[in-house]
Amino acid sequence: MGLPYAPDDDHAADRFVNLALRNRDPEVWEELVSDAYVEQTERVLLGMLDRIAADRAHRRAERDAARARLSAGETSRAEYDREVADEGDRARKTAHFEALVREQHRLVAARVRRLRGEDVRDELMSLVVALGTAIDAHRTAVVAGGGEPRGADRALWERLSALDVPVASGRTSLEALVKDHTAAQDDHGRVLAGMLLDLAGDGSSVARADLLDVWKRTVAPTLTSQEKAEFAAKGKGSLVTDKLRKTLGVLERRGLVNRTDQSLELLDRPGLVELAAGRA
Missing domain, CATH: 1.20.81 (Receptor-associated Protein)
Incomplete structure (x- = not known):
């Protein structure tokens, strides 16, 4: 027409x-x-x-x-x-x-x-960050274990600082990007751990609907309108709930919680206390 x-x-x-x-x-x-x-x-x-x-x-x-x-x-x-x-x-x-x-x-x-082509770029960047995070975790595990890193290990770790990637302000090293990404995850992890402990009280589980309500009221005001709009443009739903999903995934991988259809089981209360206090 x-x-x-x-x-x-x-x-x-x-x-x-x-x-x-x-x-x-x-x-x-x-x-x-x-x-x-x-x-x-x-x-x-x-x-x-x-x-x-x-x-x-x-x-x-x-x-x-x-x-x-x-x-x-x-x-x-x-x-x-x-x-x-x-x-x-x-x-x-x-x-x-x-x-x-x-x-x-x-x-x-x-x-x-x-x-x-921004959707493809974002997908590739997510993969790069995931790879960098895995390399950083590998380095931490080897160093913490007291073992002697092999030449291949050192070469892999060097890529973290040698490889630079595009960001909104220009370019930065993959190592710095992973550090920022991990810090943001840790911040949300501390917030989520505190919420779970508060909602559970003396119990061992939290209703997912109750958690979502508290999370939205707490986290939504910390996100800018631009962040929300940019995420909405990706067609992936709400940025607030996406951050909750990813943060829960981090806590699950640490063995702190377990998701069921309607609730969250607290598997490691002392670990959640440590995380909420910023000591984990």
């Missing part, structure tokens, strides 16, 4: 996408996420989200000003209540539209990542 504007005409695209969000025509969206238009469509959706955020901040300032006028006796309670009711209606409509925009952006961003 083709779109009635060029891939560089973002003004026309904004009007068109606005209508498309309401009509939800599958054929139209196939055009909007085609290779020629998908990056523009993402720009437009991100622009909409920026405007929604700015409008929300403006409305918040208006509410504060209205409360101040009421406190100062410059407006009546009835007038203030009408303003609050009108604001509530606008907020509900905006929230509905924002949900539509975010839903489509998640799908569009995933197409953009595939077009740019």
